[in-house]
Amino acid sequence: MELSEQEYHHFRDLIAERAGLYFDPAKQDLLTSNLLKRMEDCGLSTFTDYFQLLCSPAGTKEFDHLLNLITIPETYFFRDQAQFMALKRFVIPELLKRKSHPALPLRIWSAGCSTGEEPYTIAMILAEGIPGVVSSPTHILATDVNHAALEGARRGIYGARSVRDVPEEYLNRFFTQKGGEYHLDESIKQMVEFRHFNLVSESYPPLEISGWDIIFCRNVTIYFKPESTRRVIHNLYKSLKEGGYLFAGFSESLRYVSNEFDTVQVGGVFLYQKGAPQKRQPRKARQTRRLRRLTSPLERKPRIRSVSGKEAKETQKLCSRAKEFLEIGQPEKASELLTPYLDKSTAPESVFLLLAEIALNQGELEKAAQLCRKIIRHQPLSHGGHFLLGIVYWSWEDERRAIEAFEKVLSLKPEHALARFNLGDLYSQAGQLAKAKLEYTNAMRLLKEVPDSFDEWFAGGFSPALLIDTCLSRLRTLDSEQ
Ligand SMILES: C[S@@+](CC[C@H](N)C(=O)[O-])C[C@H]1O[C@@H](n2cnc3c(N)ncnc32)[C@H](O)[C@@H]1O
Known part of the structure; x- marks a missing residue:
């Protein structure tokens, strides 16, 4: 029929x-x-x-x-690991420090939670505790329009596919394996409240669904009509607290969807923030909100080693296809496409760089570092390789090595605006304010005068204009502190 x-x-x-x-x-x-x-x-x-x-x-x-x-219920625990690392290492510590009263709960909403892997990942991170941060009461609400998915979420029993990316320590601590099933610990299940909620047809924010510190709405609106996406994202904006964060999917840029949020880079991932927090933060706390990895390591025209014009074209095509997979939120497929090329003795630099970038975004820092080192071994003058390695060191909080890497980038490409911007952040964090000011000023000048100093591929929503604004506000803050 x-x-x-x-x-x-x-x-x-x-x-x-x-x-x-x-x-x-x-x-x-x-x-x-x-x-x-x-x-x-x-x-x-x-x-x-x-x-x-x-x-x-x-x-x-x-x-x-x-x-x-x-509805498409595809999901798994620790999906896009880098986002959860940013949540744990930067966002939660910052929000807890900013809370006006310790008894107020941290409120997190997983909108479009499917079978529960996303909110339970958040719960496990909170249950594990964050070093140096006093824990606080939390309220995690998880909603979806699919009743069957919600039932599955409440059961909390998962197959091997769902737990494939769960770090071993979490798997051992929070799951009991029974045959091929993984049963989630009752203590984690109790941390999440599941509720039916249609993001499109129900009106919100009603009282109890507003005032969120953090909203996860990942891989939900990709199936929507653009006008529905705009309405939902606007409602999520209204539902967030001032200074709260929206986590969107890996490939979901809000560039053409909403101009209400500030785009920020935290711990190597892009997040969307509702306005700046009211109170000016003390230096140390501010550092945790720094923008990170604000760039593409890829050159616009990739320099390709030992390959002919025809091969160069093929490589460009290959990378474009891989980027298309990234755009639709399928980094595994992009990685699958590129990986066979690594065995070729003359694998092009751009393939390595793209794979390193994917590994970094997936939170696989060790893999990203190995790829960068390989690039640098074969191509010591690869500023892309040094740049990405700098990001990895920064994510590991090895600021000294991160500075060295970004300085190396500048020795190879002095007009690399984003390396200068990152150095500005790192120097500022190290208290070297004069050097920080110099780098922000240089980055700003380059962004205005040298269009090629900025590559927007991985800048996900950051435009040169926004970066210039960010440099300006950093400079104003430094001036007021001196
Ligand atoms: C691909 S899953 C994403 C799950 C999880 N957020 C993640 O990223 O892994 C998309 C979910 O969005 C839910 N969804 C689709 N339309 C919705 C709507 N109008 N309101 C609420 N949830 C919706 C689907 O039922 C599905 O469970």
Whole structure:
């Protein structure tokens, strides 16, 4: 049975209106097969009858059943590890320090939580405790539109696929393995409250769903129509506290979606922040909010070692395809595509750099460092390799080596604006204020005068103008401190 053009439009528009999900013509077959499944369960034989059921007062319940089929529940623990590292090492310590009263709970909302791996990862991080930070009461709310996924989340029993990226110490501490299943510890389950919530059709923020310190809304709106995404992101903005953070998916830039947030780099990942915190922070606390890894290590025209013009073109094509995977949030696929090239004796620098960048974003710092060192061994003048290595050292909090790496970048490419900006942050952190001012000033001048000094590929939302603003505000803060 096939959907007529008109029937397809009716179902497509109803689903987009009620849940945001958009079935473009390429997904029409998928939509048809799911509709047929539901029609069979309801004992209906025509699409028209089923559409009428959905539009009737009894249709709300049936729409939920349909949603259970058509939403994409793909998720796993510690998905995009680097974000959780940033959460643990920078965001939570900063927010806890900023709290006006120690008894106030830290409020975290996982919007579009699917089967619970995301909010439970947050709970495990909080349960483990953060060195040097006094813990505080927390409220983690996890919501989704898919009832079946929420039921699974409440059960807290997972397969090997879901736990594939869980670090061993967490796996041993918080899971009990029974056959092929991993049962999550009751203490972690109790930390998360699960609730049904449709981000598109329900109005918010009602009281209890606002005032969040942190919102995770990752890989949810990628399936939405742009106008639904804009509305949802605006509502999430309203639901956040001043100074609160939104974690979006690895590939979800808000560049064309919202201009309400400040884009910040924290611990090597991009986050979106609602305005600046009210109180000016003391120097030490401010350091934890520094912008990091604000750049692409890739050159616009990759310099390729020992490959002919034809091979160079092929490599460029390969990297573009890998970047497309990154854009749609599939770093594993990008990595899969590039990895075979590493065995070639003349593997191009750009392939190594892209793989190192992916490893860094996935939180695989050791792997990223190894790749960078390999690049530098073969290509000692690779400023991209030195730059990325600097980021790795910084993530390891080895500031001395990070400074050395960024200085090396400048000896190879003095107009590298982002290396100068990072040095500004590092010098400022080390209390070398005159040097910090010099680097912010240089970075600003380069951004204005030398367009090639900025590469926006990995700058995810940062424009040269925004970076100039950031330099200016850093300079103002340094002036006021001196
Ligand atoms: C791919 S999963 C993402 C899970 C998790 N956030 C992550 O990144 O691993 C997308 C989830 O968004 C949920 N979702 C889709 N549309 C929604 C809506 N309108 N309101 C709430 N949740 C929705 C789906 O049910 C699904 O569980």
